[in-house]
Amino acid sequence: QKEVEQNSGPLSVPEGAIASLNCTYSDRGSQSFFWYRQYSGKSPELIMFIYSNGDKEDGRFTAQLNKASQYVSLLIRDSQPSDSATYLCAANTGNQFYFGTGTSLTVIP
Amino acid sequence: NAGVTQTPKFQVLKTGQSMTLQCAQDMNHNSMYWYRQDPGMGLRLIYYSASEGTTDKGEVPNGYNVSRLNKREFSLRLESAAPSQTSVYFCASSEVRLVYGYGYTFGSGTRLTVV
Numbered sequence: 001q002k003e004v005e006q007n008s009g010p011l012s013v014p015e016g017a018i019a020s021l022n023c024t025y026s027d028r029g030s031q032s033f034f035w036y037r038q039y040s041g042k043s044p045e046l047i048m049f050i051y052s053n054g055d056k057e058d059g060r061f062t063a064q065l066n067k068a069s070q071y072v073s074l075l076i077r078d079s080q081p082s083d084s085a086t087y088l089c090a091a092n093t094g095n096q097f098y099f100g101t102g103t104s105l106t107v108i109p
Numbered sequence: 110n111a112g113v114t115q116t117p118k119f120q121v122l123k124t125g126q127s128m129t130l131q132c133a134q135d136m137n138h139n140s141m142y143w144y145r146q147d148p149g150m151g152l153r154l155i156y157y158s159a160s161e162g163t164t165d166k167g168e169v170p171n172g173y174n175v176s177r178l179n180k181r182e183f184s185l186r187l188e189s190a191a192p193s194q195t196s197v198y199f200c201a202s203s204e205v206r207l208v209y210g211y212g213y214t215f216g217s218g219t220r221l222t223v224v
Contacts, residue, residue: 008149034212043199043215044152088152090212096167097213101151 003027004091006100014108019076021103023089026070030091030098033065033072038086038102048074079107111135115200115216122190122223130185130219132200140203141183142167142213143175145196152199158183190223197221 004025013019025033032051036044050056050063050072062075072091076083086102113134122128134141142157154167156175164175172194174186183202187194197220201213 036212043218044213045215046212049212096154096157099152101149 003093003098004089004100006087006089006103008101008103010104010106012106012108013079015079015081017079019079019083019105019107021074021076021087021089021105023072023074023100024070025072025089025091025098027091027093027098028067028070030093032092033063034090034092034097035061035063035072035074036088036090036099037083038088040085044088076105079105081107081109083107113200113202113214113216115198115219117219118217119220120222122187122221124190124192124223126190127186127188128190129187130198130200130221131182132184132216133182134200134202134214135181136202136214137180138202138204138214139180141177142201142203143173143183143185144199144201145169145194146199146218147196155185155198190221192223195221195223 006023035048037047038044048063050065056063060077064073084106086104088102089100090097116131139160143155144152146152153169158164158177161180176184199218200216203213
């Protein structure tokens with residue numbers, strides 16, 4: 001069983017809509033969770049992290065964590081074509097990250 | 110502030126050739142990592158170095174060796190390249206105390222093709 005699982009998509013949303021990206025993790029010892037955005041041919045870049053149950057908002061992005069359900073999500077409000085990318089979920093356990101395979105998001109103008 | 114610098118950006122090797130991928134960070138991070146990224150497989154950890162002087166195997170270490178030359182530099186060596194090692198390689202660095210949300214900073218990647 002993979003440590004971190006994501007729906008690979010592709011997920012398509014119209015411009016201005018809310019994009020919802022989901023991730024589950026298997027290790028209850030995981031302490032913190034990260035969302036990375038990766039444009040095609042580029043390296044991943046950190047956009048959000050969360051380590052407490054509940055919601056964390058940063059601009060158009062909201063990360064949600066439910067440790068009881070071992071579930072992490074990322075909401076992107078007012079989606080823009082520039083948000084089109086692959087989104088990687090990662091869980092930190094000890095000194096390592098475990099990455100999901102990523103969800104491809106396309107925002108349609 | 111350059112962050113994490115990887116060289117080379119592109120490389121084509123013949124089967125059996127050797128090469129070293131170089132990585133350097135200027136953020137004074139303690140931990141450094143080498144990942145490979147393949148379609149449908151996501152990022153897989155090859156080796157990591159939690160601090161200067163230590164290295165540990167990750168998920169897919171076979172066929173690779175690493176050297177933590179100093180706090181700044183962490184190199185990845187392919188002794189005898191195989192087509193299965195065709196991939197995009199990313200170096201990353203981080204603070205040790207990941208729980209505070211520093212996360213990784215990634216280098217720009219090396220696209221390696223083994224023919």
